[in-house]
Amino acid sequence: MKPIFQILGVVVILAVAIAAVITLSATKPEPKKKAPEAQVARxxxxxxxxxxAVLTVRTQGEVQPRTAIDLVPQVGGKIVAVSDQFVEGGHVTAGETLVRLDDSDYQLALMQAKSQLAQSERLLAEEEANAEIRRKQWDWDELRKSDRPEDLALRRPHLAERRADVAAAEANVANAQVNLQRTKITVPFAGRVTEKAADLGQFVSPGTRLGRVFSTETVQVRLPLTDAQLGKLGLTIGYVPEPGAEPEVRFSAEVGGKLRHWTGKLKRINAQVDAETRLVYALAELDDPYGANTDDGVPMAVGLFVNAELDGRRxxxxxxxxxxxxxxxxxxxxxxxxxxxxxxxxxxxxxxxxxxxxxxxxxxxxxxxxxxxxxxxxxxxxxxxxxxxxxxxxxxxxxxxxxxxxxxxxxxx
Structure with a gap:
């Protein structure tokens, strides 16, 4: 019986303890709840x-010559003289002789052409005299209208032939003079030499490439524009300004460690979209970049990569x-x-x-x-x-x- 009373005692003690815990939990005061403070972002x-504001469009491009040509002779011959300026970077003026070919053969051809012209003129004079004699042999007043002489009797076809011979001889003289002038190879503009491909003593034939020269009178820059930039400018594809009303383009580039500035003109916007880049290209120009329009003597040189700014719509x-x-x-x-x-x-x-x-x-x-x-x-x-x-x-x-x-x-x- 003793073990049973011991077990009952343990159970009673546990029951009392549990009841006490439940009673304490039920009667404890509720803790005061504090509302969280809202944090405001600063x-x-x-x-x-x-x-x-006036919208500004910024783009860039490479300076290129508006005019650049290969220097080639129209006649053949041996080079007997070369200008001191016919070197890479040399400055040439309009009409200056850069290369001179041996003109001996062309001098002889001119003399022969002049001799042929003199002979043709003599024969023409003789034929004119013969035709006049034939005409005087006829008395036009005493002949009936039906008896008028034929053109052949008056040597009119012979006279026309001699006149044609003189015209051909004159053309030969002119051609010989032109060929003689072509032995002096010049350029029609002021510019710079970018390449020299022939020199003194070399024999060249017509079409042989002697070098390359570009004009310094005007340079141009091809400027890429997106559709959004076109909208800022307020211009359309294919735009061509009126002469004298071209929009201003401000160029800049760092040269010699210093930022340089030049001012050109917008000449046109291409009438097509580039198939590869999907951009539209505008063409801007600067006149006399190596002369009056330098920045403190620094030109906007060909080959220079420049930034460009254009004012758009307001x-x-x-x-x-x-x-x-x-x-x-x-x-x-x-x-x-x-x-x-x-x-x-x-x-x-x-x-x-x-x-x-x-x-x-x-x-x-x-x-x-x-x-x-x-x-x-x-x-x-x-x-x-x-x-x-x-x-x-x-x-x-x-x-x-x-x-x-x-x-x-x-x-x-």
Whole structure:
């Protein structure tokens, strides 16, 4: 019986303990619940400004000569003289003789042609005299109309033949003179020599390539344009300006460690889209790049790669805000008067590394968020701070509250 009483005692003790625990749990006071404080993200903003702006299109291209030719002779012969300027990089003037061929054979040909001309003129004079004698042998007043002499009797065909011989002889003289002049090889413009392929003592035949020369009177730059850039310019494919009303093109390039500038003109926009690049090319020109239109003596030289800027259409009004406020390509975050976040779409007319010009989506005076925002939600409460109004510690605090533990680049999304 003793073991049974021991077991009952243990059970009673356990029951009492459990009852005590239940009673204490049921009668303990409820802990006071404290509502969590809502954290408000602190964001930096900039105010939208109204402005009027002229859109700028930036592109680039390589300077090329408008006129460049291969130097080739039209007659053959031995080179007997070469200009000192007929070297790579040499400066040549219009009409200057660069290469002279041996003209002995052409001098003889000219003399022979002149001799043939003199003989033809003598024969023509003799035939004219004979024709006059034949004409005087006829008394036109005493003959009846039906008895008029034939042209052959008056030697008119012979006279025509002699006149044709004289004309042919004169053509031979002119041809010989031209061939003689062609022994002096010149260019019709002022320019620079880019290549020399023949020299003194070499025999050349007609069509032999002697070198290459380009004109320094005008250079041109082929500028690629996207469809968006065409829209900024307000121009169409195939545009050709009126003479004297060509749009200005500002060129720049670094030469000798210094940025140089030149100003040219837009001459036309091609009437076709490039099949490979899907771009449209515009052609800009600069007159006298090696003379009057240098930058402190530095020319916009052929082969130079230059940047180009063109002024496009004017926008008024335009709404300007910092580039950091633009997310993706057309989204901005705006803090409204109730300090709530709004997510908007804007129509971007132009943008660069510093600013954005919009035509719709924002209005002057509104606050655009320029600091990074993680997981933005329309309508979320935020605290707007003007950039520069807080110290470095506030900047760090605001960024931490907006981003949590994740660091994002300054440009945002």
């Amino acid at each position: 964001l930096f903003t900039e105010t939208v400004e109204r402005t009027a 926008i008024d009004p335009a709404f300007r805000f910092p580039r950091a406020g633009l997310r993706n390509t057309d989204t901005v975050y705006v803090v409204n008067d109730d300090d709530k976040l709004e997510i908007r779409q804007v129509e971007v007319a132009d943008s660069n590394e510093q600013r954005v010009l919009a035509t719709a989506g924002v209005v002057p005076g509104e606050r655009v968020v320029v600091s990074p925002v993680r997981n933005p939600i329309a309508g979320m409460a935020v605290e707007a701070m003007q950039r520069g109004a807080a110290g470095e510690s506030d900047v760090a605090t605001g960024a931490a509250q907006a981003m949590g533990s994740t660091s994002m680049p300054g440009g945002g999304f």
